Amino acid sequence: MTSAPVTAATPALLRRVNAGKLLGVLSTAGVMTGTGLIQATGLTRATVHAVCNDLIDMGWVVELDPGRDDTAVGRPSRRFEFNSRAGYVLGIDIGAGRTTVLLADLRGTTMAKAGRSLSAVKTPADRTSLVHEAVVEALAVAGVTDSQVLAAGVGVAAPVDRAGNILVDDEFWRRFDTDLGKHLTELHGWPALLENDANLAVLGEHWRGEGQGVDDLAVLLAGERFGSGLMDSGRLLHGSRGGAGEMLYLKLVEGVGDTHGIARIARERARELLADPTIETSLRALATERPAGSNAPIPTSTTLPSHSITAEQVFAAAAAGDEVALGILRSLAVRTARVVATLAILVNPELVVIGGAVAEAAGQLLPDIEQQLAGYTSTPPRVAASSLGDAIVSVGAVRHALNYVEQHALDLQLTRPA
Structure with a gap:
């Protein structure tokens, strides 16, 4: 029996692992000092400061002015905060009769909302065109460009496999554009992450609704x-x-x-x-x-x-x-x-x-x-x-997009606003 090859823990790999650890802490916290990050991660002070400098250069973290403490001895603590406006995500609900688009920052705060009626659409292409219009409106309302959007969660009322393909075995499911994700990416440039609407609803409910803290949920x-x-x-x-x-x-x-x-x-x-x-x-x-x-x-x-x-x-x-x-x-x-x-x-x-x-x-x-x-x-x-009402799917779609951003953060290229 041969053992699996062991990947060497190179300095670059360790730096990346530590960056992911720090970013994970900062993305769910408020302002944190270097000392607080040391306690939260177990990393050394030198590592925390070096990796935070990297994250600042990448745009994920901002450094705030040190707070004044007249009783403190020595240099004031450095203070760091996750940059929730480093990019944006979209949550798109495409139902049988209406589409709703939410634009959110990286803490999930809604920045803009737009919608279109789909009751008169005759073809899947018509549906995709109206979704595109709603996306353009939401971006314009918030003054955000496509290049600042890091991902979009997209919910449809049909099963979607793990590769993002819509199942079309049922007549109702065939109303949706089978290449919807591809077409939205071609129109806007960001990854469109397709998922079933009810799956997104459970993500939204677990994140912001009645299902918070409940892990066995329907x-x-x-x-x-x-x-x-x-x-x-x-x-x-x-x-x-x-x-x-x-x-x-x-x-x-x-x-x-x-x-x-x-x-x-x-x-x-x-x-x-x-x-x-x-x-x-x-x-x-x-x-x-x-x-x-x-x-x-x-x-x-x-x-x-x-x-x-x-x-x-x-x-x-x-x-x-x-x-x-x-x-x-x-x-x-x-x-x-x-x-x-x-x-x-x-x-x-x-x-x-x-x-x-x-x-x-x-x-x-x-x-x-x-x-x-x-x-x-x-x-x-x-x-x-x-308690989420008719926003339950679009809220879940935002969470789906944020999950993608958190998983791929260190590989994403941020676009700094002009």
């Missing part, structure tokens, strides 16, 4: 279609082709039968009930309201257009005590509890977060969902509604 995107992102022991579950967390199996689950999400079911169930003129509900008045100034005829109960009632109106009517709307919510809770139970049985998360645009309204379902769960599984998780 996020259930529950708007128009159900999809889930899964985290086990702090590690994102991906699957061989990016399909971990896909929920087409719900077609086989009794009491569910499809992947339709909370918003869609609420809307469709309300429409079915409103078609019966004998049912009295405040939803009827909401469905027949016309926009101010509109001359369109008021639809009758049998000619209500599909967009005449919204999920938000159903939840609002339920909150006001409407019995018909409350009945819809009860049926939604039973159905959603079955979906959550499947995740509890398959992956046993500590917490399931209901996310997406429907998250705030879905908070009304939580008591009924949790009550139902105990009858479906012996390991019921806690259930919460996301």
Whole structure:
């Protein structure tokens, strides 16, 4: 048996390792003195100061004026801070009906936001073009150039394998540009890191949402279609082709039968009930309201257009005590509890977060969902509604891009602003 070759610890390699260690500490801390960095890393004073000088030259770290301390003896301590504006990242959510772009600095602080409706797109190329427009707008708002962007996380409502390829086995998934990452990189120059939207949602929730500090976590995107992102022991579950967390199996689950999400079911169930003129509900008045100034005829109960009632109106009517709307919510809770139970049985998360645009309204379902769960599984998780709202995927996309920057920081060439 032959042993693996051992790489010699050259001075250059040690310097790089030490630079990564110091940058990791500074990127998550505030201002630190040389003494503080020595204590945090275990490196010698000479090494800390030498490597910090390297990081300052590269643009990753800035040195601040030494703080005044009249009681101190000798030279004042050098003070260092991570340069959060050394570059920027983008978080891009490309959904079925809308794209949202966040521009953030290297601490994840949002600098600009832009969006475009995708409801009228006819081809994948049209979708990519509108994403490009939203990116250009976000950069212009913040006065940032493409050359200052170090990476972009890009979420799509389709499975994405580890190489960044979109799976197109399903008709819905084929709506997305299969070469999306390549095309965005050609347009802008920065790496576009494609990932499934629910996977990014769980990253965002773990970073900035209800899932902070929870390493066994599932996020259930529950708007128009159900999809889930899964985290086990702090590690994102991906699957061989990016399909971990896909929920087409719900077609086989009794009491569910499809992947339709909370918003869609609420809307469709309300429409079915409103078609019966004998049912009295405040939803009827909401469905027949016309926009101010509109001359369109008021639809009758049998000619209500599909967009005449919204999920938000159903939840609002339920909150006001409407019995018909409350009945819809009860049926939604039973159905959603079955979906959550499947995740509890398959992956046993500590917490399931209901996310997406429907998250705030879905908070009304939580008591009924949790009550139902105990009858479906012996390991019921806690259930919460996301506080990130419809930004959950774009926030996760920012985190995805920051992960890339942190991993490749010492190989990235920073562009100094003019």
